[in-house]
Amino acid sequence: MRNVLTIIGKELRSYFVSPVAYVVLTGFLLLGGWFFFNLLSRFSLLLTLYLQFQGGQGAEAANRLNLNDYVISPLMHNLSIVLVILVPMITMRAYAEEKKGGTYELLLTSPVRTGEIVLGKFLASFLFVCLMIGLTGIYPAILLAFGNPELGVIAAGYLGLLLLATAFVTVGLLTSSFTENQIIAAVSGLVATLLLYIIGWPADTAGNVLGPLLRYLSVTEHFAEMVKGLIDTRDLVYFASLIALALFLTQRSVESLRWR
């Protein structure tokens, strides 16, 4: 456990002593703010338009407009796409840089178990995405201060966003463990996370067996349910399995250097 904490400390330090953390956080919040601003302007535009209708029809339509469906839900979907791109860039250096810089030799010849290395690196990246996603909480907080969105739905959506980001982190770490080239780590991580994101697209035309399977494999499918406010055990199991599988494969990949 001590080793895990030591590695978490080292990893987090390297995020924050270099400009990486600040660039990623600023970029993520900048994009988040842009999405939020535009979604909110559209919402207020729609609201004014509906209220201009004569009679009860307009007011009824305006009543159906709500902040959860028109602002928070699309915001989460937009942020999830940004995470597809940003997370592999956060994780690309995790193993690749150590291999290139020769520090991998230090780590692997120290009395530290590979599981501890994998766990330490995972938890550090996990804490970092927690911070990223946590900071976007200002947008719903603004809505809560001036409007009345449903808090439960927001919470479920955030849980979904966090699980999605965590799954992407483990996939990014896995691809980083395969190579000493950070670009390869980032590109293959991006391809893998994007594939997880879009693998459900042919589900409707893929037949009765493959269709549901592709749908089940798709991150989006499970994430979308949570953004709607539905927390289903099936979705939680999906994310937990994906995270566990990627971590396990990463541990094997690191350990494989010791195989004869």
Next chain:
Amino acid sequence: MIEVQHLTKRYGDLTAVSNISFSVASGQILGFLGPNGSGKTTTMRIITGFLPATSGTVKVAGFDIFDDSFEVRKRIGYLPEHPPLYNDMSVAAYLRFVARIKGMPKAEIADALDRVLTRCGLAQVADRVTGHLSKGFRQRVGLAQAIIHNPPVLVLDEPTIGLDPHQIIEIRALIKELAGAHTVVLSTHILPEVAQVCEKVVIINAGRVVMEDLLTNLTQGQTLEDVFLRAIAQEEPPGGEPHRSEPSHGVEEADL
């Protein structure tokens, strides 16, 4: 302290190290010599547990490097070919990190850090970021990380490379000081260095041990250069067994 027996390492078709055996007694400094590409680094990487061997065994302090890798790694300090530095960390932060992952008790780390900074002449750069250091300083930080946890066994891959003559003298003195309390495997291209520092010499060429002997036996009336050149020029004997003036595997002199 270190026993290498019939070690072979193949990378695909390439045989980097072929059936090599040698031993290092406790407290001894072994000079590990050989031309570039002769398999020195590969052997050292296997001894430290970084790479697995294709066949053969290595025992460090009685522990098998494959079965008890963890125990071996606790007892080894390793300076690889390129000092394994995190370029965005300060020297002190880096050495503290190394001390922690080497399993040093927290209470001892501050003292160990002070000691090693003084010993390796790093006190004035303790707060500098390692990425901005000169090659000589980087090499010394590399040496500092290898000895900070006071390991019984040290494996040093060309420790004086990139240092200026003054620093070389200091580092040699330091390594000499380590003898007795530490068992050291030292690879180098600088033969006078071996003559000054080492008690025992192993010369490998093309992945085979061509010479293993105490320095005093080797240099009777001849320079180490002559010994080295003759050893690496020598044709392989028909039997395939390399020349060895010492009893094979040196088991007789192994300390237990």
